[in-house]
Amino acid sequence: xxxxxxxxxxxxxxxxxxxxxxxxxxxxxxxxxxxxxxxxxxxxxxxxxxxxxxxxxxxxxxxxxxxxxxxxxxxxxxxxxxxxxxxxxxxxxxxxxxxxxxxxxxxxxxxxxxxxxxxxxxxxxxxxxxxxxxxxxxxxxxxxxxxxxxxxxxxxxxxxxxxxxxxxxxxxxxxxxxxxxxxxxxxxxxxxxxxxxxxxxxxxxxxxxxxxxxxxxxxxxxxxxxxxxxxxxxxxxxxxxxxxxxxxxxxxxxxxxxxxxxxxxxxxxxxxxxxxxxxxxxxxxxxxxxxxxxxxxxxxxxxxxxxxxxxxxxxxxxxxxxx
Numbered sequence: 277x278x279x280x281x282x283x284x285x286x287x288x289x290x291x292x293x294x295x296x297x298x299x300x301x302x303x304x305x306x307x308x309x310x311x312x313x314x315x316x317x318x319x320x321x322x323x324x325x326x327x328x329x330x331x332x333x334x335x336x337x338x339x340x341x342x343x344x345x346x347x348x349x350x351x352x353x354x355x356x357x358x359x360x361x362x363x364x365x366x367x368x369x370x371x372x373x374x375x376x377x378x379x380x381x382x383x384x385x386x387x388x389x390x391x392x393x394x395x396x397x398x399x400x401x402x403x404x405x406x407x408x409x410x411x412x413x414x415x416x417x418x419x420x421x422x423x424x425x426x427x428x429x430x431x432x433x434x435x436x437x438x439x440x441x442x443x444x445x446x447x448x449x450x451x452x453x454x455x456x457x458x459x460x461x462x463x464x465x466x467x468x469x470x471x472x473x474x475x476x477x478x479x480x481x482x483x484x485x486x487x488x489x490x491x492x493x494x495x496x497x498x499x500x501x502x503x504x505x506x507x508x509x510x511x512x513x514x515x516x517x518x519x520x521x522x523x524x525x526x527x528x529x530x531x532x533x534x535x536x537x538x539x540x541x542x543x544x545x546x547x548x549x550x551x552x553x554x555x556x557x558x559x560x561x562x563x564x565x566x567x568x569x570x571x572x573x574x575x576x577x578x579x580x581x582x583x584x585x586x587x588x589x590x591x592x593x594x595x596x597x598x599x
Contacts, residue, residue, distance in 0.1 A: 277575070278459055282287070282330075286335075288361065289312075290300070293315070294471070294555050297553065305503050306340070306364060306537075306540050306543055307336055307337075307338045307429060307538060307540070307543070308363065309365060309535070310338055310339045310340075310341055310365070311332075311336070311338060311339070311340045311341070311344065311364070311365050311366075311367065311534070312325075312336060312340075312341055312365060312366045312370060312593065313325060313328075313329050313340050313341065313342045313367055313368075313532065314343050314345055314353045314356060314357050314366065314367065314368050314369070314553075315342055315343065315344040315345065315346070315353060315369050315370060316342075316345070316350030316351075316352075316353040316368065316370045316373070316374050316418075317344075317350055317353075317371065317437075317476055317594075318344055318346050318347065318373060318400075318465065318482070319348045319484065320481055320482075320483035320484065320564045320566075321369070321371065321472050321528055322342070323346060323406055323483075323560065324400060324528065324557070324560055324561070324564065324566070325341050325342055325369045325528075325559050327551075327556055327557055328369075328399065328548065328552065329341065329342050329398050329553045330545040330556075331547075331551035331554050331557065332544075332548060332551050335546070335547040335550055335551065336544075336547050337549065339580045349373050349374070349377075349382070349437070349438050349546075350370060350373045350374040350378065350438075351374065351385065351386070351387070352379060353370070353373075353374075354368060354374040354378075354387055354492055354542060355366060355386045355387045357393075357414065357531065357532075357533060358386075358387040358388075358392035358393065358534075359387075359533075360530065360531060360533050361393070361533070362533035362536045362537075362542070363392070363536040363540070364532060364536050364537060364540030364543075364544065365424060366532070366533065366534050367530055367531065367544065368393070368530065368531045369394065369399070369528060369529075369530055369533070370528070370529055370530075370531055371439075371526060371528050371529070372438070372439065372525075372527050372583060372587065373437070373438035373439065373514065373525050374389070375393075375529065375580045375583070375584070375589070376389075376580055376583035376584045376586070376587045377438045377439075377442060377584075377587040378438065378586060378598075379584055379588065380439065380578065380584075380588040380591040380592070380598060381598055381599070382598055383598045383599060384539065384599060388587045389433070389580065390577070390580075390581070390583070392534050393531040393532065393533065393534055393575065394531065394532045394533065394534055394535065394536040394541055395529065395530075395531055395541075395573040395574075395576035395577045396529075396530040396531055396532055396544045396545050396548060396573060396576070396582070397479070397529065397530055397543055397544075397545045397548045397549060397570060397571050397572065397573060397576055398529050398530075398564070398569035398570055398575070398576050398579065399491060399527075399528040399529055399530060399548070399552060399568075399569060400527065400528050400529070400552065400561055400566045400567060400569050401495050401525045401526065401527040401566060401567055401569045402442045402481070402482060402483075402501075402521070402525060402526055402527075402565050402566030402567070403482055403499045403501035403502040403505055403522065403524075403525055404439060404440060404480060404481060404482070404499070404525075404526065405479065405480060405481075405485050405486070405489075405496050405497075405498070405499050405500070405505075405527075406420075406443075406447070406477065406478075406479055406497045406498045406499075406500070406514070407470060407477060407478055407480055407485055407489070407494045407495065407497065407512065408420070408470075408477050408490075408494070408495050408497060408526055409470055409471060409472075409473045409481070409494065409495070410471075410492055410493055410495050411473060412420065412476070412477075412486055412495060413477075414477075414495075414497070415495070416497060416510075416517065417433050417497045417498050417514065417518055417519060418516035418517065420477060420516070421450055421451045421495060421519075422484065423451035424451070424455060425453055425455070426454070426463065427450070428454045428543070429454050429456055431443055431455050431456070431476045431477065431514075432455070432456045432458055432475040432476050432477075433455045433456070433457055433458065433475060433476060433477045433479075433494055434455070434457075434459075434460055434466040434469060434470060434475045434478040434480050435457060435458075435459060435460065435462040435464065435466065435478060435479070436460040436461060436462050436466045437463060438444045439479075439524075439526045440478060440479040440481075441457075441459075441596075442524070442591065442594075443479040443500050443524050444457075444478070444479055445590055445591070445594035445596065446522060446524055446590050446594075447479075447519060447522065448463040448594065449590070449593050449594060450520065450521060450522055454459070455476075455477075458475050463480060463484060464484070466478060466480070467480060467484065467485065467494075470494065470543030471488070471494060472492050474586045478581065479492060479500065481526070481564075481568075482499070482507060482508070482564060482565030483563070483564040483565065486505075486508055486565065487506045489508060496508055496511045497511070497517065498511060498512050498514045498516070498517040499511055499512075499513055499515075499518075499565075500512060500514055500522070500523070500524045500525065501513060501523060501525050501527075502523045502528070503526070504516075505565040506562055506565065507562070507563065508565075509525075519597050522528075524563060525581070527569060528569075529539075529569075529576050529579075529580070530544070530548055530570070532544065541573055544574060545546055545572065548570075552568045552570055553568065553570070558596065
């Protein structure tokens with residue numbers, strides 16, 4: 277009888293230990309399969325996302341596959357992830373467009389940028405560059421502003437995407453000028469037409485435009501951020517060029533569907549933070565004129581709400597009608 281009691285005691289203890297360890301073990305084993313990283317857009321951000329996916333794969337022990345779904349200002353990819361299963365295996369790389377500006381530019385967004393997502397962390401932030409054709413008689417922001425004031429509504433600007441459009445809207449507001457807009461579907465198409473002199477000016481991402489500036493096909497007047505870009509160190513900021521209080525950057529972050537387990541979000545944040553601190557990403561950030569932007573999930577939530585208010589104000593003051 278004494279032996280039976282001893283066996284019963286050890287069996288009960290073993291079962292209790294197993295039951296207590298199961299939840300912890302379930303958390304520790306994430307991820308157990310491939311993770312899909314859905315991209316809201318292509319171009320420079322796509323290159324950064326692919327590098328991050330590669331670095332995160334090493335840290336997580338599972339492949340992270342990039343799946344671009346561009347279109348509708350990033351809304352196609354964003355809505356797709358919002359409606360995906362919240363198990364940590366589908367994540368979004370979004371931008372200031374998807375989680376700050378689109379809320380003021382579109383009337384019927386199919387997703388809620390707060391309620392439908394669990395923030396994972398920040399990735400990076402970069403600047404735009406104000407450009408004119410290399411053959412343009414305009415050589416500075418001051419000259420562009422002066423001419424726009426002399427001929428209100430005559431000068432034209434092209435834009436493709438949310439950030440270039442809002443960058444020009446902010447410049448117009450602060451400089452008290454009026455330009456005529458020419459929308460394009462893609463940035464390469466707009467850039468080609470600017471080189472050909474089919475319109476007067478535009479904002480574009482630094483990664484795309486810097487090689488064209490160095491090749492003498494475009495002239496850079498200023499960058500949009502608070503400090504000069506390493507890849508174009510001789511180009512002033514908009515503030516240095518005379519537009520007081522001008523500062524605008526694009527930024528990139530990572531989200532999961534709302535309700536994703538905090539344990540999965542924590543693992544993804546740790547892997548993301550380590551990835552953007554790697555030498556590979558540091559070099560890529562430098563080449564694209566961007567800076568790493570590591571953030572906790574809570575900090576990203578606070579940041580996107582503040583940015584939403586900032587971009588909404590610019591859109592409203594510019595008189596842009598939501599569509």
